[in-house]
Amino acid sequence: MPAKRIIPCLDVKDGKTVKGVRFEDIRDVGDPVEMGKRYSQAGADELVYLDITASHEKRQSLPDLVTNIAEHLDIPFTVGGGVRNIKDAEVLLEAGADKISVNSAAVRSPELIDQVAKHFGSQFITLAIDALEVGGGWQVYINGGRIGAGKELFSWAREGQERGCGEILFTSMGHDGARRGYALEALDEVSRRLSIPVIASGGAGVMDHFAGLFRYTGVDAALAASVFHYGQITLPELKHYLNGQGLEVRI
């Protein structure tokens, strides 16, 4: 088994990173390339760049930014946000992205997963799923959590795997931003039901949440944003903490 991966997520709008990062000597906190390099040097195993630019302005800015990131970053990175069709995927591949993540577009046309996997390989496509526990079941939402997708988490994740995605990124909407820990039971169930790697997202607040995630579930990676951006947890201290707990991480 590979080491458990720690993945900071950066929101990008109009070519700039949106949330501040508390690196002491950083000049331009809005520079996605500079921030990616800092995270990489601090020990991030991968990065996710989520483009939240309005879709009609996205076509110009994103490929250039992706190329700029690919030129400077020496760890893998995923680009998500607004990939709607195979052409969008191809543009990002050619720009230098290692992986793309799809969310709403895959719910609307699930065959997008098959197409991307067939043309560019399973390793290139991550299926991102936002889900909320409603009345004892887990329901999938799209458009940033605003619209019910009419799908159930576990069966949709399974379908994604069967259609050829290489990885699942599952965000528990009820845990996201609450900083009270990850959705352990649901994450473990997704992980056990699938043979592809699962990335957990939503709920990290303290280092023990990461330890609990890796100890009590079968997930392969943890994604977090604000705890890293605002400096509550730094990557070196997190990795040493996890290592001290007997969990395998890359140091």
Next chain:
Amino acid sequence: MKVAIIRYNAGNIRSVDFALKRLGVRAAITDDHQKISQADRVIFPGVGEAKSTMAYLRARGLDRLITSLEQPVLGVCLGMQLMCRWSEERNTACLDIIPSSVLHFKGGMKVPHMGWSRISDLKSPLFEGIPEGAYVYFVHSYYLPQNPYTIAHAHHGMPFSAAVENGRFYAVQFHPEKSGPIGAQILKNFLSL
């Protein structure tokens, strides 16, 4: 030094070029036989599917060109698998530079093997200055079992070949271009062989 990166229908060839650029080396991404033959070093990278890639290489005579190269050649990921005899991926006959077969991961572990794993038993100048147990980045669903050409191994449910060497041909299953400073050092070592 002239470095050629073989251009073919595989994904993410540019990332190898970018990694070389970070080392201050300008490479040519090309499928031109003469340019490839005349380069001091050749890199055969790639992410993709074995069968269609071998068909593409054969249609352009790149299969014979690669096997006839006399300078140091580095296969990366799919490039390494295609340098073997045969791949279980759609029952594909490959270049047979490493006379061993590539198999699909089976047995309950997560597939693809995706992420950072340790490499050990390092036995090649390719790993000069690389500590035993260093982490490198892997993404693959097929693997080359350990064999007499293995110069490094990694584990994913079982030990497998993380790198092989046969004469002037070197190959790595992981992605040195995405493996941080360790990967950069391995690329640098290849260029100074």
